[in-house]
Amino acid sequence: MKMSVLASGSTGNSTYIETEKGSLLIDVGLSCKRIEESLNTLDTSLKNIDAILITHEHSDHIKGLKVISKRYGIPIYANEKTWQRIEAKDIEVHSDKKFHFNPLEEKELLGMDVQSFSVSHDAIDPQFYTFIKDNRKLSIITDTGYVSDQMKGIIKESDCFVFESNHDVDMLRMGRYPWVTKQRILSDVGHVSNEDAAHAMRDVITDRTKRIYLSHLSLDNNIKELAKMSVEQVLNQYDIDTANHVTISDTDKAVPTKIYQI
16 A cells, blocks of 8 residues: 655645555545646556545535546545535536445445544534555544544554644634634634644554654644644653654645655
């Protein structure tokens, strides 16, 4: 199982996963053109994508869906309530390319066992996914106001995480956002902070965990260096070695991460 975070942040999100049986995307929150350009840097293209899994209906996760679906006819998976919101946005997906993947459901896709799980975010029915193949596990969890015990139980024992580290609380509180927006981000249906993410990571990291990608960083209320430093400080306090045991990696709003073999 190989993966790359094509883009992550408030301006757009998409993650690429590949097996010997094909490849898929989790979310298409960039334009069709930008996703194609990102895939080209990995020596592939949208023509080679076998499925798209949608997490929720916010535009930074489905921006390219309408054009990609029309142009490439890729099978699309989302839960029932999310499909209702997608269609309300005038995004049409042909019925034979539209599939339901509901929370806490398991499917086999491209030789992987894929499980969906609910998160706490201000969308109609947001969910993320774990992927297991050949006893290797990847978990993707962003867009959640907190990480519940149920979420931790599902994602624990992962070899690799794509984990939200959205904001620095002090930067957010002192920043330019209206108070109502700050309240939303800080709420249980908003986004997790650097420190909260690190404390959640502490509960799910095991000896098998080798890499964590810090994702969905706020453009205005976080910076890569601060997110990494904050997470590493907390993990090191719990004797989790981020120098030799677990690698903490950046993601970017525009530049894909290098292909990582899990």
